[in-house]
Amino acid sequence: MRGAPRDRAVCDRDDPLGALDAWNQAHEPRIDLIRVDGLTRTRYDVVQHLIGLKTGDTLTRSALLRGRRRLNELPSGSGTLDFVPVPSGLAEVRATVVERSLVPHGGFDLGVLGLATAVTREVVASIASPTGGGERMVVDWRFWAHRPLYRLSLAAPAPWRGVWTLGASRERQPFSAVLAPTVHDSRFNSTSRTGRPGRSGGSSAQDSIGGTAPAHSEPPPPVCASSRRAIVSTLARSCVRGSAAAASSSEERPVSSRGPRRE
Numbered sequence: 001m002r003g004a005p006r007d008r009a010v011c012d013r014d015d016p017l018g019a020l021d022a023w024n025q026a027h028e029p030r031i032d033l034i035r036v037d038g039l040t041r042t043r044y045d046v047v048q049h050l051i052g053l054k055t056g057d058t059l060t061r062s063a064l065l066r067g068r069r070r071l072n073e074l075p076s077g078s079g080t081l082d083f084v085p086v087p088s089g090l091a092e093v094r095a096t097v098v099e100r101s102l103v104p105h106g107g108f109d110l111g112v113l114g115l116a117t118a119v120t121r122e123v124v125a126s127i128a129s130p131t132g133g134g135e136r137m138v139v140d141w142r143f144w145a146h147r148p149l150y151r152l153s154l155a156a157p158a159p160w161r162g163v164w165t166l167g168a169s170r171e172r173q174p175f176s177a178v179l180a181p182t183v184h185d186s187r188f189n190s191t192s193r194t195g196r197p198g199r200s201g202g203s204s205a206q207d208s209i210g211g212t213a214p215a216h217s218e219p220p221p222p223v224c225a226s227s228r229r230a231i232v233s234t235l236a237r238s239c240v241r242g243s244a245a246a247a248s249s250s251e252e253r254p255v256s257s258r259g260p261r262r263e
Contacts, residue, residue, distance in 0.1 A: 016082065017061050024060055029083075029091035031055050038097040042076050042134045047097060050074060050134070050157045051081060059083055059091050067093075073163050075136035075155040076100055076129035100128035100136070122149070133157065146174050 023029055034055060036047050051067035053059070068081045079097035086092050104113050104125060117123050122142040129135060135156035142149035153167035 020061055028089040029059055031057050031059050032086055032090035032092055034093045036095045036097060038099060040099050041129045041132050042099060043132045046134045046157055052161055053093055071095060074134055075163060076134045103127055148172055
């Protein structure tokens, strides 16, 4: 009875997680060995502690998936995690890690770094696992005019399983802007101004455009040169029409002539 789930796990290569679920019904398999390939500088015990699997424990689907997720969080690289059935109800866990290079090197890495620096005007370089603890240090420097950035961050596997990150940065950003005259024109023309009842007095520049200014002492928006010329032209035409109307009314008024008064 105990051999059936094990035989199914050995034979079912297309669905290893399903085979593992069937094998767990017999409270197997036990982890016999944890093998990690691909490490060059990171220590073996660092990776084993990160994935959280121990020899002698029962390998389950949840434990395997959790170990895969943790292995992909390794700062100095990434990898895959799987298992291989062995006789006597045991399984061998195999991890393959692709570790980052200590520093960028080679023509391809330096070319990508140079192209990214030229486009973004920002240098981002990393140092992977210099002490063998699986850590990664990232240095970021942006050399934009008036937008400098200096950043240093460090990520490493934590003693409680997981990854902790420590970083420090200094950045400066400008937040000033100069408004163009067209922006002033658009704001002035789109502002609605309504008169207040009972307001008396002479007409102002705002009245000639088609509204009256509010009673509170709020400074009007700036007026550009083109708007000033339009206002002056409107006022001039009004004065000319008023003068012409006055002259025509004086010409049409009847004039009475009287002769000498007789005594």
